[in-house]
Structures are given as structure tokens and as C-alpha cells.
Amino acid sequence: MNNQHDSTKTYSRRFFIKASSAFTALAFIPQTVKAFCHDVKETFFVKKEIIPLSLKINGKDYALNTDSRTTLLDLLRENLNLTGTKKGCDHGQCGACTVHVDGKRVLSCLTLSATLPNKEVTTIEGLANGDNLHPMQEAFLEHDGYQCGYCTSGQIMSAVACVNEGRTTSTEEIKEFMSGNICRCGAYNGITNAIKSVAK
Known part of the structure; x- marks a missing residue:
């Protein structure tokens, strides 16, 4: 009887010690997690910084104050309401966000606006001359x-670069150059034919 009573007391004491240890550990977890998250943020994330930015877009000069982490795609769509440039995958895999920077095609979703001071950007809105469409726009139609x-806007911007860079000597060369632009509808033959017609 006494042995049973002692065993019960021992068990209760062990349980109390374990429970106390567990609750003590839990009390420190939030601080530990908070410190860990702070270290990760400081190590891997760029701090927000508002910077002045001057650049020319579709022939118009802009003087902006923008977050240093803002991509060119978000600057165009969210800040300047130039929504012809589309946000597709937002990871540089589909080509829908293609624009020209100093005449060269770039993926605007992967391009930080802060890297473009005094650069000249051309979007799909800047190709036409008033009511006169660019030859590539007419060819796509x-x-x-x-x-x-x-x-389509990204396809056309890449197609213009394809012709300007002389990458139209064969159907295979055109397809290789345009391979970074995905058309989920599968209008590749029409796109290739449009590029061929402009190249002539």
C-alpha cells in the first residue's frame, strides 16, 4: 500500500517536472522564432528604400520616386497605368512582360526599375505612331x-526585336529566338508568318 502510494507520488513529481520544463520552453519559443525571422529578413531581404528615378518611356520623360525593390513591370502597370505590358508568370518564364530597354528586349518582371536610370523604355503602347500601327502589329492582325x-503584347515586342536583330534567316531561327514567349493558345504559325512578312 505504501509502495503504491510512493510510486504515485514519484510519477506525479516526474509529470510535474516534465510539464514545467515544457511550459518554460514554450515561453521562450516566440522570442526565439522572432529573433530567427529577424535574422533571416536582415540576411536575405532587401530593405525598402525610396529612390529618385529618371527614365524615358515611350518618348516621354519621367521623374519618379519609387521603391528600390519595384520591378519595371510593376512600375509600368501600377505606377504609370501602362497596362499593355502583361503580368503572366511573374518569374521570367512566359515572356508576356517583354519590353525594350535601349532597343533591346528585356523581361520587365525580372528587371528592377532602380537599374534603369536615364534608360529609354519602349512598351507596346509606344510602338504605334498615333493611329498608324507598327508594321509588326499590322502583320499580327x-x-x-x-x-x-x-x-500578344510580349510576342509583338519580341518579334520586333527579332527583326531588328536580323534573326530571321530561317523559320528555325525565328522559332529559336521567339522560344521565350509562350502562347498557350498555340498561335505559333501565325506569329512566325507575321515575323516573316515584316522581315521581307
Whole structure:
């Protein structure tokens, strides 16, 4: 009887010690997690910084104050309401956000606006001359180079670069150059034919 009573007391004491240890550890977890998250943020994330930025977009000069972490895509769409440039994958894999910087095509979703001081940016809105469409825009209409149209602005910007860079000596070369622009509707034949017609 006494042995049983002692055993019960021992068990209760052990349980109390374990429970106390567990609750003590839990009390420190929030501080530990908070400190860990702070270290991760300081190590891997760029701090917010508002910077002045001057650049030319579609022939117009802009003087902006922007977050140093803002991509060119978000600057165009969110700050300047130039929504012709589309946000597709936002990871540089679909080409829908293609624009020209100093005449060269770039993926605007992967380009930080802070890296473009005094650069000249051309978007799909800047290709046409008033009511006169760019020859590539006319060719896309003529050759049905689009279906749903979501990828079309990026396709056209890459297609213009394809012609300007002389990458049109063969169908295979055109397809290779344009391979970074995905059309989920599958209008690739029309796109290729449009580029061929402009290249002539």
C-alpha cells in the first residue's frame, strides 16, 4: 500500500517536472522564432528604400520616386497605368512582360526599375505612331498571330526585336529566338508568318 502510494507520488513529481520544463520552453519559443525571422529578413531581404528615378518611356520623360525593390513591370502597370505590358508568370518564364530597354528586349518582371536610370523604355503602347500601327502589329492582325491576346503584347515586342536583330534567316531561327514567349493558345504559325512578312 505504501509502495503504491510512493510510486504515485514519484510519477506525479516526474509529470510535474516534465510539464514545467515544457511550459518554460514554450515561453521562450516566440522570442526565439522572432529573433530567427529577424535574422533571416536582415540576411536575405532587401530593405525598402525610396529612390529618385529618371527614365524615358515611350518618348516621354519621367521623374519618379519609387521603391528600390519595384520591378519595371510593376512600375509600368501600377505606377504609370501602362497596362499593355502583361503580368503572366511573374518569374521570367512566359515572356508576356517583354519590353525594350535601349532597343533591346528585356523581361520587365525580372528587371528592377532602380537599374534603369536615364534608360529609354519602349512598351507596346509606344510602338504605334498615333493611329498608324507598327508594321509588326499590322502583320499580327493579317496573319492571325493571336487568339486570346494575353501574350500578344510580349510576342509583338519580341518579334520586333527579332527583326531588328536580323534573326530571321530561317523559320528555325525565328522559332529559336521567339522560344521565350509562350502562347498557350498555340498561335505559333501565325506569329512566325507575321515575323516573316515584316522581315521581307
